[in-house]
Amino acid sequence: MSETQARPKKLVELNDLQLSFNPGKSNEVKAIDHVSFDIYEGEVFGLVGESGSGKTTIGRTILKLYEPTGGEIKFNHEDVTNLKGKALSEFRKDAQMIFQDPQASLNGRMKVRDIIAEGLDINHLVKSKKERHDKVQELLKLVGLNEDHVTRYPHEFSGGQRQRIGIARALAVDPKFIIADEPISALDVSIQAQVVNLMKELQHRHSLTYLFIAHDLSMVKYISDRIGVMHWGKLLEIGTADAVYNHPLHPYTKSLLSAIPVPDPEVEMQRQHIEYDASIETDGQAREMIEVNPGHFVLATPQEAKQYANDQK
Amino acid sequence: MAANTNDFVIVGAQNSEANEHISKPALSFWQDAWRRLKLNKLAVISLWFLVLILGFAILSTIFVPQSKANAFDSNQVGTYKNLPPKSGLPIPGWDGQIKEPGATEKTDVYTTQNVPSKDKFLLGTDTIGRSLGLRIVVGLRISLLVAVAATFIDLIIGVSYGVFSGWKGGWIDTVLQRIIEVVSSIPNLIIVTMLGLLLGNGIFSIILAIAMTGWINMARQVRNMTLSLKERDYVLAAKSLGESSTKVALKHLIPNMAGTIIVQVMMTIPTAIMFEAVLSAINLGVKPPTSSLGSLISDAQNMLQFYPYQILLPSFVLVLISLAFILLGDGLRDAFDPRASED
Numbered sequence: 001m002s003e004t005q006a007r008p009k010k011l012v013e014l015n016d017l018q019l020s021f022n023p024g025k026s027n028e029v030k031a032i033d034h035v036s037f038d039i040y041e042g043e044v045f046g047l048v049g050e051s052g053s054g055k056t057t058i059g060r061t062i063l064k065l066y067e068p069t070g071g072e073i074k075f076n077h078e079d080v081t082n083l084k085g086k087a088l089s090e091f092r093k094d095a096q097m098i099f100q101d102p103q104a105s106l107n108g109r110m111k112v113r114d115i116i117a118e119g120l121d122i123n124h125l126v127k128s129k130k131e132r133h134d135k136v137q138e139l140l141k142l143v144g145l146n147e148d149h150v151t152r153y154p155h156e157f158s159g160g161q162r163q164r165i166g167i168a169r170a171l172a173v174d175p176k177f178i179i180a181d182e183p184i185s186a187l188d189v190s191i192q193a194q195v196v197n198l199m200k201e202l203q204h205r206h207s208l209t210y211l212f213i214a215h216d217l218s219m220v221k222y223i224s225d226r227i228g229v230m231h232w233g234k235l236l237e238i239g240t241a242d243a244v245y246n247h248p249l250h251p252y253t254k255s256l257l258s259a260i261p262v263p264d265p266e267v268e269m270q271r272q273h274i275e276y277d278a279s280i281e282t283d284g285q286a287r288e289m290i291e292v293n294p295g296h297f298v299l300a301t302p303q304e305a306k307q308y309a310n311d312q313k
Numbered sequence: 314m315a316a317n318t319n320d321f322v323i324v325g326a327q328n329s330e331a332n333e334h335i336s337k338p339a340l341s342f343w344q345d346a347w348r349r350l351k352l353n354k355l356a357v358i359s360l361w362f363l364v365l366i367l368g369f370a371i372l373s374t375i376f377v378p379q380s381k382a383n384a385f386d387s388n389q390v391g392t393y394k395n396l397p398p399k400s401g402l403p404i405p406g407w408d409g410q411i412k413e414p415g416a417t418e419k420t421d422v423y424t425t426q427n428v429p430s431k432d433k434f435l436l437g438t439d440t441i442g443r444s445l446g447l448r449i450v451v452g453l454r455i456s457l458l459v460a461v462a463a464t465f466i467d468l469i470i471g472v473s474y475g476v477f478s479g480w481k482g483g484w485i486d487t488v489l490q491r492i493i494e495v496v497s498s499i500p501n502l503i504i505v506t507m508l509g510l511l512l513g514n515g516i517f518s519i520i521l522a523i524a525m526t527g528w529i530n531m532a533r534q535v536r537n538m539t540l541s542l543k544e545r546d547y548v549l550a551a552k553s554l555g556e557s558s559t560k561v562a563l564k565h566l567i568p569n570m571a572g573t574i575i576v577q578v579m580m581t582i583p584t585a586i587m588f589e590a591v592l593s594a595i596n597l598g599v600k601p602p603t604s605s606l607g608s609l610i611s612d613a614q615n616m617l618q619f620y621p622y623q624i625l626l627p628s629f630v631l632v633l634i635s636l637a638f639i640l641l642g643d644g645l646r647d648a649f650d651p652r653a654s655e656d
Contacts, residue, residue: 065553092553096554099549100546105547105549107547107564110568122554122555
């Protein structure tokens with residue numbers, strides 16, 4: 001991706017990232033298959049795809065919860081692929097994660113105060129008990145929870161409240177970059193907007209950068225600046241949210257978009273789902289990311305790219 | 314039929330402050346478990362019984378030294394041997410009367426053997442005139458010592474082995490699990506016999522034998538729990554915050570399997586107590602002058618038909634403590650995991 005000079009600085013760069021589970025065995029799974037993309041400072045990068053497409057694995061690999069089998073990850077222009085020990089924990093102060101299931105991501109044996117302060121304790125960010133208490137109160141307020149919730153246990157909260165505790169925990173170490181791994185898919189629809197709006201607000205206030213992972217394209221379009229579409233460990237298409245949503249190039253993206261239900265019964269009755277034929281990914285031809293429109297890339301052979309470009313007209 | 318939005322009035326959601334409030338009192342995990350345990354009467358009775366008996370056993374070390382329970386006067390065996398329990402009150406079976414071997418009527422053995430009237434034995438005496446009550450107290454102490462030792466071994470070796478094996482995974486886990494399989498395939502009795510040859514019989518070799526094999530079930534259970542817990546999001550969250558493996562184990566893994574651990578301990582204890590009793594009964598346990606519940610039972614079995622109290626009393630104590638541990642373990646399992654007991 002060469003024409004990026006005009007854009008702000010790159011915060012996260014993935015170059016040809018690969019990760020296989022059970023490498024060399026018969027049940028080898030290529031969870032991340034030669035994926036490259038960049039995330040610019042201050043933007044929300046949405047990553048969509050069906051379950052098992054490798055979006056969560058990418059998020060966890062960036063945070064070094066999984067070891068990549070190939071390629072490199074750069075954060076703030078520094079290579080973090082092989083960080084260990086102290087350097088790794090320094091990096092993890094800058095990059096944090098919000099998890100999918102708020103029930104599973106909070107330890108039920110710990111009080112809310114200790115959950116939120118975990119990152120503070122680990123990184124020795126507070127000196128006294130009082131400072132710790134104040135910081136926790138401040139974070140609770142930030143995510144819209146009551147101050148007297150500190151002595152409560154996670155099971156006493158609703159899903160949305162728990163997710164906000166998870167957000168407070170991630171924010172405690174003052175990160176620059178947050179990986180939100182399907183932060184709303186386990187929540188009730190009425191709560192989803194609440195959490196997404198909170199995330200948007202926090203982004204503006206703390207100038208955060210998000211990698212927003214989801215399978216719900218409409219929600220991703222709402223929050224993201226740019227969107228990447230994944231399938232079977234490969235990145236198929238990248239572009240601005242508008243471009244991907246309104247002018248999809250890859251047939252898989254088209255299929256994904258055609259599956260979004262419309263909240264209008266008359267339109268919904270007319271909606272035709274476009275079936276996706278995955279054989280175009282498995283025919284063995286070499287494909288690479290080709291820039292069809294400025295800033296809008298698609299994984300294709302040169303002929304296919306031409307065809308995608310023609311189809312637009 | 315268009316709905317008029319003016320017909321709807323928002324009730325009870327005036328401000329977010331009120332919505333976020335939780336009125337239920339804050340209960341910690343332990344408080345909640347204690348509350349549920351209290352609902353189980355049998356478990357509570359067992360708990361109090363065990364607390365009392367443990368306190369009694371600790372205090373008894375001052376009042377009932379082992380030498381006193383072992384001592385007997387060889388000149389007076391004829392006077393003091395095989396005296397039945399005597400409470401001093403006319404309670405049938407507890408009044409110092411018993412049918413002597415060959416007799417058809419009950420006689421007061423204390424008078425026929427010319428026992429001085431100041432001496433009475435609440436739980437009777439054995440075949441050489443030692444107080445059965447004192448010997449049971451010593452036996453109880455040994456059983457409880459074995460129980461405590463088994464608990465510590467379970468907790469220290471079993472839990473750390475299991476967590477380490479599960480957390481590391483990969484080839485380390487495979488090797489450690491094969492070791493467990495090898496150790497568990499050796500019969501306990503062989504280990505004890507070998508240790509007996511090496512160290513001589515005694516409480517130490519029993520505890521060592523339990524130490525070598527008793528932790529295996531705990532290690533397996535803890536490993537299984539670790540394997541499932543380490544994939545939880547909160548462990549990933551702690552890792553992504555930079556928590557060290559030791560801290561993750563202490564703060565996240567072990568507290569979340571506390572229920573399993575406690576229940577497993579409660580299941581190990583009666584097994585260990587019974588194991589000690591069996592060993593003592595087949596003369597692989599404590600050395601003869603020292604009494605243990607198992608050796609009391611095996612010593613008395615020859616005279617079962619004539620002096621049944623000599624075998625019934627230690628058996629009764631043995632059954633009672635084992636039962637108390639099992640019932641308490643049951644109650645704790647329900648208290649820690651309310652879902653498991655619903656069906």
